[in-house]
Amino acid sequence: MNKESIKQIPHKTIERLSQYRRALLLVSAKGKTHIFSHEIAEIQHITAVQVRRDLMLIGYSGDLRKGYKIQALVELIGQIIDSPSGQKVAVFGLGNLGMALTHYLSGRRENLYIVAAFDVDEHKIGQSFEGVPCYGMEKVKEIVARENITIGIITVPAEEAKATKNLAIEAGVKGILNYTPVPMEVPEGVFLEEYDMITSLEKVAFYVKELGSSDLENTKRTASK
Amino acid sequence: MNKESIKQIPHKTIERLSQYRRALLLVSAKGKTHIFSHEIAEIQHITAVQVRRDLMLIGYSGDLRKGYKIQALVELIGQIIDSPSGQKVAVFGLGNLGMALTHYLSGRRENLYIVAAFDVDEHKIGQSFEGVPCYGMEKVKEIVARENITIGIITVPAEEAKATKNLAIEAGVKGILNYTPVPMEVPEGVFLEEYDMITSLEKVAFYVKELGSSDLENTKRTASK
DNA sequence: AGTATCTTGTTATTCTTTTAACAATGCAAA
């Protein structure tokens, strides 16, 4: 697993590794120590080949008779997708969605820490939510630098989305998770992931309509993007 | 645009059509009547070829000199992705996320109506939120049937996710939008779309780490899908 | 020992999606 080979891991495989790990931790908690590719596949509702291929790409070898050693696999996935010292995350826009996410994420993931939220609302600034302090926008540069925040989640109103993204990047954020419906672009060296809920919902609506009008297709789609 | 050709529109194109439409409505509101493929592309941060290819797939022809007629294109996209009489949506699990989504979606989309929420919390049952009534789980069958709800958004706790999905499908829901981190499967004739936030966040974290360790890749990824 | 069975690891193939290439078109200006 050198740096070059990691770079060639498909994006989709990276996504599945995240999911495998969580699934593995769950079955591990039940006392299981080994698992077969088809068992992982069943949990994830994908094929066993897909699982084996993904594990091949990260260079993990299982036992031909017992399957994969859960603990070792979890550790290897961690070596690949985690930063050794963890990464810090900030939420930009502590509204309905931002608050839900803060609630959901804080104290949950071992290597990703939500350490700050930013908003313009005077009622929120200065307070803490789930142990996460909320700062005014004028503090972005200072806090991002001081805390070494590398990831920003954008949940401000659509009109403010691009400006907020720019501010975050100027302050030093290297990864953007954009939950506004506004398509963005980022400079070289910054990674952008976008998710648009309306699109998902309209997509479901479209395929429901299509399935209704002629029942040809059995469909499952997974996004995460 | 017959039924066969619609079926062959790539999933990704369907997603982009949803986004094109919203972008077009915005520029239309500013008084613009025509638009070039490269203008759409710029808004969406994709390539003009991609736009033209998508429009080709839905059989829309632009004017060689003026570009695409915005209003006509919006209408055509509507003919393709909307159901003529709209579709009704229910939220299952009116917690932090479910409430945020209800807030966000209610009264917003023209052809998709959130008409019900379901929860087990006695404090929520019987109340309305954003004009959306919350019912107990024992009412799912009755309400889904009565209101002809075709789409269910799953935002219950992870442990309840599969049971809730099954209940929704038994009641007659034909499309599931799963926001829990629990991978699901659905019977034939039901469409499933899943989005896992943790996966997205860990993916961003991974690529931030990689970009940091060697600045080769300029990356943009969009999910919704 | 030999055979059957199950699993992994990997290569080959197919499918999907994006990107490139380019002919055809229509207008404007020379």
Added chain:
DNA sequence: TTTGCATTGTTAAAAGAATAACAAGATACT
């Protein structure tokens, strides 16, 4: 009129991802 230019529509190629195919290893059973 003719040339140049920017745009569309479409076919061709490339890239990315999933699926299939199958050799090889390990164990159990005969």
